[in-house]
Amino acid sequence: MKGVRHYPGFLGLTILCLVILYAPLIVVMAYSFNGSTSITQWGGFSMRWYVDVFTGPDAKRFGQAAWNSITIALMAATAATIIATAAALAMVKGGRFRGRGASFALINLPLMVPEIVTAVASLIFFTAIGLTTGYGTILVAHMAFCIPFAFLPIAARLEGIEASYEQAARDLYATRAQAFRLILLPLLAPGLASGWLLAFIISLDDFIITNFVKGAGMETLPTAIFGSVKQGIKPNIMAISTLMLAVSVLFVTAAYLINRKGRQTP
């Protein structure tokens, strides 16, 4: 009997939920192919704004910003994944030890503090210790707040791996390093991949913290877009937005497929 699962109106609200979430994105995607220079009038289908993104007057600025965004996200996500993996191993497999609770709170700290507060605190910290804000400070700030995002999927995956696999390897005279490298690490791989992807997207998307610690003249893609949008939404911004949207969808699809594959193997 399907009765107890069914509530009238719930389908309608779900559809409403999806319409609200998707309508703005779809509208911007559609208008990014608008041939007209006006954002209100439809001038026929055209790829001109995509050409404009790569060759137009803003191309150099956005290109540099995109390069900064991607290199920072690559480094921050990789560092955060390594640190989070070590932390997950300690938290999941280390049993009870002194400082476990405090460590857990610390890992989750960047999630609990509102982003704008982290942004303010980071700016104050970098200024107080005399660091010039710029590429380096963005990288360091991203690294710190990406750790919990990488930690969550890695720890979740690790919880699902029974100790018996590693135990079996040790019984067969594998050293601890061998058991880790040959048994645990491959089993953990889907968690590492999702953790890395999540950290990468979080870093790539960040606006508020970056905006505070970027310093003068330094831009990442979101801060460059924000600066542009302040003077009005132009068609090239819609093309850039659509491209970034496509990248996000690619990433979420990749994470989803990796996770599904991971679930089929033990």
Add this chain to the structure above:
Amino acid sequence: MAGGDDSWRPLAPRLLIPTWVVIGLFSLLPVILMAVYSFLTKEFRGGVIWDFTLAAYDQFFIDRGLFGDEPARLEWTYINIFGRSLLQAAICTALCLVVGFPTAWFIATRPARTRAVWLFLITIPYWVNLLIRTVSLKFLIRDNGPLNEALMSIGLTSGPLPLVNTNLAVQLGLFYSYLPFMVLPIYAAVERYNFALSEAAADLYASRWTTLREIVLPVVKPGIIAGCILVFVPALGAFLAPDLLGGAKTFMIGSLIEEQFKGSQGNWPFGAAVSMILLTLVLIALIFYARTAAREGAR
């Protein structure tokens, strides 16, 4: 917890060193330093002088008139901004719950195959850049934007609805930004819900809605509370939605803080003090959450 694994136990403290160094140095220490800064004296052109004072908190709470010589009264300007932010965040949380719970329930009760597709559809916007989503929303609802054009062309409104720069637009932006944060934890809770409980209630002649109220809601409550916290906390300190969709009348905490660090008009100690007050409110919300979660866990 998977339980202790003897070969890992001695390594645990060392494995946590990088986390302590990075988060401790670049997240915890900055927050402590921010607390110190909120008690310092403001330097013109941004920055601080190392002179301890309560001036920043005084400016927040107490009004001494334009020249500072009138008797002290309660300053309402900033309390009003906090009040508006709290109200907006609370409305946003309630709206997200009203739409998010049915959505989460609907998805969790689909057959495994279609459930993955629905879930995938809900997760995609969560991964899309928040700035791009907010800009898209502004594009959609602006005065001569597609929404107003559509409303006018079907004759629902005669002129454009002035949505941008209103509290309504900011609310829509907040709702739209944080809706997935509500759906996902409730979904996780409903997925674990044992539907035999609902069947038992139905066998005992409870109506569908009585079952929902008396059985389902108490059981999935941890998921609901988690969702509410995940929406309320970022909505309270939101910057993008109020900044891009709102105007001077819809000013929220995020913009107030940001202003204090912008150029030479800024006041760093005051910005730090406002951040401290925001952080205190968030901590109260989190402690409330932790206590409720602990009570639910104990049952």
